Every structure is written in C-alpha cells, then in structure tokens.
Amino acid sequence: AAQTDITVAVPNPSAITWAPMWAAVGEGYFEAEGLNVDVQAVDGSSQVLQAMSAGQAQIGAPGPGPVLGARARGLDVVFIYNLYPKSVFGLLVKADSGLAAPTDLKGKVIGVGTADGAEVSFARAILNDAGMQEGEDFTFLPVGDGGTAAVAFLRGDVDAYAGAVSDAAILANRGLELTEITPDEYLAYFGNGYAVLADYMAENPEVVEGFGRALVKGMRFISDPANEDAALDHMAAGNPSEGEDRGFAASLLAAATERMTPTDAYIEHGFGYQPPEHWQTWQDSLISSGDLEKPFDDLTAGYSNDMIEGWNAE
Amino acid sequence: MTARTREPAEARPVYRIERLTKTYGGFTALHKVNLTLRKGEFGAVIGSSGCGKSTLLKIMAGLLPPSSGRVVLEDKPVLGPRRDIGMMFQQATLLPWKTTLGNVLLPIEMRDGKAAARAAEGRAEELLELVGIGRAKHVFPGELSGGMAQRAAICRMLISDPAVLLLDEPFSALDELTRDFMNMELQRICLEREATSFLVTHSIPEAVILADRIFIMEANPGRVAEIIEIDLPRPRNLDMINTAKFGEIVHHIREKLGKEAFGA
Amino acid sequence: MTARTREPAEARPVYRIERLTKTYGGFTALHKVNLTLRKGEFGAVIGSSGCGKSTLLKIMAGLLPPSSGRVVLEDKPVLGPRRDIGMMFQQATLLPWKTTLGNVLLPIEMRDGKAAARAAEGRAEELLELVGIGRAKHVFPGELSGGMAQRAAICRMLISDPAVLLLDEPFSALDELTRDFMNMELQRICLEREATSFLVTHSIPEAVILADRIFIMEANPGRVAEIIEIDLPRPRNLDMINTAKFGEIVHHIREKLGKEAFGA
Amino acid sequence: MIEQSVTAARAQMPEYEGDTVWSEHEPLIDRIPRWVAMTGLFIAIVGIWYAVTALEIVSNIILPTPMETWSDIVFVGGNMVSGGYMLEALVTTTKTVLLAFGLAMAIGFSLGVLVGETKFGERAVMPYLVAIDTMPKVAFAPLFIAWLGFGIASKVALATFIATFPIVVSTAAGLYAASENERMLFKSIGASRMQTLVRLKLPTGLPYFFTGLKIAAVGVMAGAITGEFLGGGQGVGALIRVSASQLDTPRVFSLIIYLSFLGLALFLAVVWVQKTFVFWNKSDKPGGAA
Amino acid sequence: MIEQSVTAARAQMPEYEGDTVWSEHEPLIDRIPRWVAMTGLFIAIVGIWYAVTALEIVSNIILPTPMETWSDIVFVGGNMVSGGYMLEALVTTTKTVLLAFGLAMAIGFSLGVLVGETKFGERAVMPYLVAIDTMPKVAFAPLFIAWLGFGIASKVALATFIATFPIVVSTAAGLYAASENERMLFKSIGASRMQTLVRLKLPTGLPYFFTGLKIAAVGVMAGAITGEFLGGGQGVGALIRVSASQLDTPRVFSLIIYLSFLGLALFLAVVWVQKTFVFWNKSDKPGGAA
Ligand SMILES: Nc1ncnc2c1ncn2[C@@H]1O[C@H](COP(=O)(O)OP(=O)(O)OP(=O)(O)O)[C@@H](O)[C@H]1O
Ligand SMILES: Nc1ncnc2c1ncn2[C@@H]1O[C@H](COP(=O)(O)OP(=O)(O)OP(=O)(O)O)[C@@H](O)[C@H]1O
C-alpha cells in the first residue's frame, strides 16, 4: 500500500515522554497503517501549535491549556488522544524536607517553569483549594526547567516545585530525591496528548484513524513488562543519547508509563479517553488565572472521543 | 623624435580657462581666473598653500564642476573627465593588488575593458622601459620605492596618450635627489611627446627648471597675480640651477611670494 | 642673548659616536660609524633614502640600542631616552585631544607629572610666543596649519631645555616657502640657546644654509663618506642662497651624491 | 588637416557660457530626502507584512497583523504609562541591560588591553577567548543561576558574557592604531610603558573601542532577553515567553518592538557619546596625529 | 665649573665599550614562550574548574568535574569516529553553519554595499537594520519553521539572521576606506561609479569585511545552535538540549567543547583566507595605496 508521510511535532526532544509513539514506530504499527511518521521536536506546546497551523506538522502533542488558548484565538484544533490522563504535572518537594501535604507549603516559595505556564494554574488550584492565597501564604518563583529548576532546589531558593513529574525522575537519578505531594483529585489536570486541525481530520480521516490505532497498540506494548527490553531499544532509536544509560532510561520509562495509564475510574473507556469533566476543570482553571477570557460556547468542540472505542477495539 | 625647439608664441592656444570662479559654500577658492596654454607649452603654477592650485587643476581636468566660467580644451568644453587629459597626483596611489603593469593598464581597462588592456600590454611595457622600470613590471607596488612608484604613475598617465598632462605636485613626496632626477625625466617625456603640460608645485626651482611660463597665484580669493616667462634654453639640465640667471629668476619669484605669504 | 660667533674648532666635543654598527636581522644598516659634534655646533647629515640616517639619529637619541659601538653625550653613555636630548620628527604628531599648550607641556607631564606641567605653563607660553604662535595656545591641533603644528613641535622639544637637538627631516612635510622660513627660525633658536644640533635632511640647500659641518652618508652599509665644513658666516639668511659660494658648495655635494645615488 | 577640422567644428559649435552642462548627478536613489525614504521603507515593510497576513500566507497565531500589533503597542504603552506591570518589566530589563553593558565595558576593556598590549595576552589568552566565544552561551545559564540566583544578577552575567567579546577584539585592535611616529615621540620624551598606554594608545584607540561598544550594545540586549527567557525573573523577556506560550503573538511582537527601541536608544547613546567624546576624530587636518 | 666636574666624572667613570647596558627589556610576562603560556593557562583554567567541583562549591548536577567531562569527551569522540549518531549531528550542524555563513556573507555583503554606497542605504535602511538587530531573534524561530519547515533550512535562516548584521556594518565601513586620492584617481581615468565600487572600494575595504566575517563566524555558530535548540532537527544543538534536560552535564560540556572547536576552525579559516587573499595588506611601503 502507498505510504502517507506525516510529521508529528512534539514539544520536547525526549523519546520516552512519547513512548507509545516510538514503540509504534519501532514495532511497525504505523507502517502497517500506511503511515510514515516523522517526529520533530520544537520548543513547547505553543510552537507545536504554530507548526501545525503552518502546515509543517499534521499532528502535534500540545498540552490542553495551549489547545484551549489556540482555539480562543481562532485555530480550530481538536484534541484527539489523552496521552497523560494522570497529568504530567506534580507538586514536588525534597524527599528529606518533611513536607507532606499542600497545606505544609504555607509561607513557602514554589518554583514554577515560567511566570504564567500551565503548571502555575495547576499549582494555584491545589493551593487555593487548601485555603491559601498567592502573595499572602505562598509565592511563585519562575525558575525555568531542567537544570535551572534543579539549581533552585540546590540553592534553597524554592521549597517545592510545580512541574513535570519526569523532571523528578531525572533529578532522582542525579541524586536529588523528590517526592510528589499532589492530592489525587488534581490528576484531573491531564497533560499533553495528540491533537490535529479540524480541517485535516475532515480531509484525512483514515490517517487520523490509523495514527490513533497504532498509538494504542504502542501503549499496550509498553504497558507489558515483558516488552521492557524491546521498548527501551525503540526509545533509544528515537533518541540515542537518552538511551545511553539503560538503567536510567528504564526508570524514566516506568514513570512515564505509570502517568499514561488512566486511573481505575476511567480505564474502562480505553487509552486516550478524555473525561469531559476534566476539560471543564481545565477551562475553569484557565479562566480563573486569566489565560482565558470567557468560557467556550461549546467546549466539546475542542476535543473528540469519537474514535477512542475503535482504537481500543482488539 | 627629436627635442623640439621652443616656440610657444607662434603655437596656437589649446587650453583656455575663462573667468573661472569656484566657491565652496560661502568661501571663494578661485575668482575669475583667466589662463591660456599654448600647444606643447609647459606651464607651472606656484603659490602659497590653500590658494586654490589643486582646485584649479581639478576643474581643468573635469573632476570638479566650476561655479561659473568655463574650461575649453581643443575647442571642446571640459565637462567631465576626458581621455585626452592625463593627471598625476602627489601620491602615486597604485592599487596594491595589481602588478605594476596592471596598474599602468588601469585607465585602459576602465575605459575599454580587459581585452583592450591586454592588447595594450606591449605599449605599457614600452612605457615602463621608457621610465626605466621595465624590470619591475610583474612586481606589486608594495615592493616599489617611492620613485619607482611615481614612475609607474607617469606610465599610467601616459598610457591613454593624452594631449594634456596635468600634474599636481607629482614628485613632492620624493627626496630631493630623486625628485631632481624625475623632473628631468618628466621634461624629456614632455619634449618627446610634445605634450601640453601644467604643473602645480611649491618649489620655485622646480617650476623654473621645467616651465616655459610660471603663473604666480595669490590667495583670498585665488587668482593669477603674475605670469613670468622663463626663457632658459631647452632641453634644460640641473647644472642650470647654478647659473646666475636661474638664481635671479628664483630670487625674483621668492621675493614676490615671500611678500604674499608672510605679510606686506 | 646675542648671536655667538662660530668657533667650533676650539669648542670641546660633547657628542661622540664611536664605531657604531647596527644590524637589522642580517642587514647592516650602519657600519662602524664615527662622528663627533662639538659644543654648540650645528651638524647636518645628508644621504640617499635608506642609507641609515634615521637609524643613526634614533641610536644617538637612545631610542634604539646599537648592535655594537657606543654613543657618549657629555661623558655619559646614552643608554636610553634622556632629558637633555630633544628630538623632532618629520611629522609634528601632536595629540589631537590636547591643546597646543598641552602638547608642548607633554614631555614635562610625562617626566614630572601634572603639577610640574602646570608650573611650566608660563615657560611654554614664552616658547610659543618665541616661535610666533602664542595666540594658538588654546587651540586644538586639528585647527593648526602644517607650519603652526611644526612650530608647536619645536616648543615641545625645547620645553625640557635640552642640550642637544636631534632633528629628523623636521620641515620636509611643509611647503618650500614655509620651510625656508622655519629653517631661519630654527637657526635663530639654535644660536640663541647655543644648542648642539644635528639635522637629518634630504635637501642639500637646507643642509648648506644651516650646518657648520655636513656629513655625507653612503649606503650599503651606511657609513659617513665625507665631511664638509661650511664656512658661511653666521647668522645666515636666505639671500646667501643666491651667492656663488653657496652655489658651488651645493653643486659639489650634488655631484658627490648624484654619483652615489644613480651609479658611478 | 587637424587645424581645418577644428575650425570647422568651432564654426558649428555655439560658444559655451558659464552654464556648463555638467553630467555630474547623484543617482535618483540618493536624491530622495531622508524622511521620504524612511517613511517609504516603513510603509513598504508594513505593507508586505499586511499582505502576508491578509492573504493568509501565514497563520495569525504565528504572525499577527500590523493592526493587531499596533493596537497591542498602544495597549502596552498605556500599561507602561500608567505604571503597570509592564513598566516594571521594562525597568527590570533596562536595569539588566545597563548593568551588563557597564560590566562588559569594564571586563572587555581590561581583557582588550591585556590582549592588545602584551604578547602573553595576544598569543595565549586570545585563542581561549575565541574558543569560549564560539560556545553556545545559553548552556551556561544554569551555571550563572547556580552562582547568582534567580534575580537579575544571573541575567546580567549572561548578557555580560555575550557582550564582552566584541569589546575585547576592538579594544585590542585600537591599541595598534597609534602610529610608529607617535610611539617614537612618546619614547623620546621618556614616557613609561604605562604612560604610553594610558596617554597615547588608549585615546588613539577610542574610535575602535566605540565600534566594539556598538556591537556590544546589540549583544547585551540579546543576552538580557535570553537570560530572562531561560531563568524566569521579571523582565520583558519573561513577558515575551509567557505571551509566546499563550500564542499571544500581537503581544510578542509589540514587546519586541519596545525592546528594539530600547536597543536603538542604547546604540544611539553610544554614537552620541562617541561624537561628543572623541571630538578630534571629526577633522584630520595636517596638525593632528590621528 | 662645569668643565671641572665633567673632568672629575670622567676620571671616575670606566670607559664604556660596545657592551652597553641597555635598560630596554620586555617585561617578564611577554617573554614567556607561547606554548608555556598556553599550557599554563590551560592548567590554570582546569585547575580552578577542578577546585570548584572538588570543594563542592557547585553541585555536580550543574558543573561536572573536569575528569567526568574528559571521559565524556573521549566517549563522544569514540562515537564520532565510529560514525555514530553524534557524527551525524556534527555533520548536520556543520552543514547548517557553513550554509548560514555563506548566506550571511552574501546578504550581509549586499546590504553592506547598499548601506555604504548609497545615501538611501545609509540614512534610510541602516536605522531599520539596527532596530531589527536589537530584537531578540529567538522570537522569530517559529516564523522560520512556519516558512521553512523542520529541516536545516529554518536553522540556517536563524543563523543567517544573527550573523548578517556585523557583516553589513563592517562592509559599509570598508567602503569608506578608500582614500580621497584613490577616488580622484578613478574619477580622472573615467571610471564609472560601478567600476569605482568594484575595482577600488571593495578591494580596499576587504580587511574590514574580514573583520566582520570573524564576528559573523562566532554569530553563525550561536545562531545554528539556538535554531537546533528550538526547532527540532538533528544537530548538536538538539543533543545538547536533550542532555541538558536530563541534567547530563558532562555530555553538555563535552558537546560544547566540540562545538567550540568547530567555531575555532571556522574563525581560523577566515583568518587564513584573509592572509592569503588580502596579501597586500601585510606591507605598507610608500608605493602602496592602502
Ligand atoms: N571640498 C572642499 N570644501 C571646502 N573647501 C575646500 C574644499 N577643497 C578645498 N577647499 C578650500 O579651498 C582652498 C583652496 O584649496 P586647494 O586644495 O585648491 O589649495 P592648494 O593651493 O592646492 O593648497 P596646497 O598647496 O596645500 O595643496 C583652501 O582654502 C581649501 O581649504
Ligand atoms: N625596524 C627595521 N627592521 C628592518 N630594517 C629596517 C628597520 N628600520 C630601518 N630598516 C632598514 O634600514 C635601512 C636604513 O633605514 P633608515 O630609516 O635609517 O634610512 P633613512 O636614511 O632614514 O631613509 P629615509 O631617507 O628614507 O628616511 C633601510 O634599508 C631600512 O629598510
């Protein structure tokens, strides 16, 4: 069969973060669907969406916040697959800090990536619900991510960090043990997933169909502990330098797989399912932080669970 | 070619400068200058610094437009640089990335292109031989002495076979011995080619030894104050400098200029 | 101060250059040069370009170490720049960010500091008056003419009250009229201060009009070929240029040099 | 024969009077008055920009329209005038830029003197400087934050790092600018090496130094913004990053335009200081040494 | 009186022979041989680096030890030699850098000629160039990706954008380098404006142009790496980003060191071409025009 070339834009160059996709590449699931997938890493969700709107990428892996933002700006982009149903974010503290719950953060400094990123809404929601107000009971300090975030802990500039949980795994591997103190209900702040432009989906339904089906297969593949070795090989093919330290890669992969697996409450809907109430949570949060001016007339137009069942069918 | 005998009086006037005025902004550099050169004549202009000598020469060469008045050469008004006018400046300004030969051929190359320049190589080599630096034709200017560089500049001026040579202190950057020698070379070339020449200089002996007529300029505003005919025989040589007659002429001009330059 | 009468023969030798050799890499610029100046004497050195005149002067001034041989001034060997040696170059090289006065005071400022320079202002102003540019003392060099700049350079040389003046073609960048004038100024100053002077020049008339003795240098390797005593009376003036005696001396030197410069 | 034809020519030719027809003309492009040229170019740039957006060649979330950008410029301006948070950000960035510029000047100047004045500097230090300068400085951001924290100090350090090199190169070049004549003069009046450096070589090299400063003015802007991009903080760079992450492109562009005014102001300040300070460089009459 | 004391002095003083004791000495720092100085400096830098890490002034997550870095350099070198993915990355980056350098040269040169040769360019175009150059170019990365895609084209564009300005400035400056004398000469031999530009002003300005190229060589490196950081692709910049996000600092440092060799090579290539090409700039004897 003729192969269709598609480009997938992801917001960071890690392979493990997008493990199901790389497993699908490695196992030939995309090929079987007639897809020839080219993965490109840009800098952040906004650039993913920009690349999609420019037609440079057909499928992207943005976060839900930026997707709603882009929709508000008139880009008809649709979220089709919930890759991180348990959220990519976590509220992290140093393991030996003695801090155990959000309420312990009273009077503390919380590090965030940028002054106004999605993780800020996330952290603010947790702390507000714990009865604390920004400015009075806690402050945010933008510390960037990766190395600079680590620096913030090492210098003692922050007591907690709201950011990607994969960062915690990395820091742990480098000797900085962090624990997550995110209450379970905030897992509703699901993380990045796959999105396409509505136009594209309308014109190329079979591409989107095939992509999702292969993705779910990839997800199943990495979920099976028996496949760990093969999965790590596929990850290393996607990003060789990430795969050099195999033990480290294995721990990262395990952490990522855990976040990608839906909670028991939703597992029955299958991989990729986006609970409407979680979208509602996101919208509310974005409005309260001022990132969105007003609620959407039709929030459901921004996501689609239509194909989930088909993809998950054996 | 044999050395001509001087006969400027009978020769026809080829170069006419009429009521030439040049102002820079509010400053009048030249004021109604009148001046005529006869065919084959060697004219020299002398005057204190800033009296407008270079300005006059540039207008005569068509490098600078006059404010009013006109310049006519061979009955055609000079309205821009012309092929029949050769110029030479105090600095040789050879292009350092071209050989001596390339530098000499530059005017041809600019006006007629590379092919014409290649065709003129033989002539350029002859000229270099003429001024005695034939051996240095493939050498870059960085390796030439000051005198050799000025010789190359002479060849560059002569390559277009100009009818008129305009010389703005051509050898004043050279040391005195080389300068004397080059002046005699210049005389020889002018006589051989019967070129009409016009020399700007600061040096009175230089003007006297070379010129048929000396134009003494005054400043503020620049104008020709006096014209002196030099009737020393041709060809001249450096020994003439030690004759009484030469001394007298020099003395006369120095008096004249000294008064001007240093008051009353 | 009255003009002294010349008496070099009786005066004691103050400046002695003995078996001076200077090599640059493999090239011998000076070869066993011997030369003595007497107190108050005006010496001039003349020779073709590249024969080592500037090199000699720099070694005499302590600006360049000799390869062998020695220089002794007032019985102390010259081993570096000295306060009792004043130097002047072809370029005035005034610092453009200092006024004329500031430039004249530069040597004092460098050697003794700002306070000393301020204390010497009166003397600097006197010197500027002496050379006739008192009015320009608060002017920046950008606004001085070439002649004025060289006058300022003279003052800068004189401000340290040197016993010896070393002059490397000091006025050769000026036009001839200004140059003649400056040479007479120089003579006046040297006579007034009874300074021992040593002039490098390319101009034979300049050397003759100024010097008590002329050292003719030859090149390859640089050495003193002949010493000519000039017994024209002091103070000299420009009119002497037109005397027969002057002409003879110039002619003799030109012959001598001409042979050298342009082959046997 | 020649005589004859000349006479013939003269007969036909009208006598030329003062009104000579000089062919010397500036080409058309150079005779456009400055304000016309600048306005024209401005209109052309905005016109193309408008066309690109209007024809939907580029999506609006990548390139905003000129009108959107303009209205955002007005909004941002209003916020700044009323002392809003954007003014604070601009003040922070300006502070960073000025501090870094001062530091880069001091460090660049010192290193430039070391490189230009000593053989040790020229031969041993310079190669390391070139090697360091070709490194992607962005990678050093965590290091600066580790040492200097999340305040403006770490951004100042990054900006200084970027802006120093051009000053080193040009200062060193400036020290070679003094002529042999001038060096000889200073030697002859007994000036020490230090005096020659301070009183001759440095003043003579000032025009070079200022060229370096102009390049550094641009570099320091880039450095400050990059620092704010990467390491949080409160400056305009952080605002741009937030706006970019929200796909608020009109805001991104209007902030960039404000920054370019800041950069332009710094650049022009250097030009002005040079004109005022190096007054002697305008004329080069015979008396001057330069 | 003076006579007397002089005689006295002479009596005491030994006769000086050829072995004069000249006080002229290079200061100690300048007499160190180059290799000693460079090695010494190298050891000093690594020593301080080691001390900082050994005393745990900076955590190992931020600054690796020299030993870790060295062993990673060896590892990366091995990967490159055996034709591994790092070699590919280096080849990609090198390609980007060279393409961008070529483009920056062409564009910078053209704009430089426009600015230096026409009043229109100088007065109307230059202010815009300065304004554009002070903008944080990183913000334009999405625009380049939108137009040019994820391949090296978008990185080449960003690198070109960054490297062009210094070439413009220096080319324009170079066009002013021809002296009044040389211009007059060209006018007098009837050269057209274009001939004067091509045959006189451009060759005379070459040394300036090369100065611009040296600065651009550094800029193009920074631009390529930044482009790879931000916009996908397979270059060394992308590798650094991955390593940095995993806090694999020894890898970050070793990659940076490889890049700085690439930058140094480009820089030295420019120096070499200049020396070979502008052969006449070495000597400035009287005959030369420059
Ligand atoms: N482009 C110019 N703009 C304004 N004034 C000028 C310009 N060129 C020359 N001048 C002035 O015109 C006068 C005559 O200048 P010119 O160069 O012709 O003098 P000169 O006689 O050749 O002097 P010198 O002997 O020093 O070469 C001078 O006062 C000079 O300052
Ligand atoms: N620093 C140097 N290194 C090598 N050779 C030199 C150096 N300085 C001078 N020379 C050479 O030494 C010789 C004498 O030079 P010097 O400058 O003393 O000559 P000069 O008589 O002053 O010439 P001019 O009349 O042109 O000023 C020349 O051949 C010159 O090329």
Ligand SMILES: [Mg+2]
């Ligand atoms: Mg003149």
Ligand SMILES: [Mg+2]
């Ligand atoms: Mg000399």
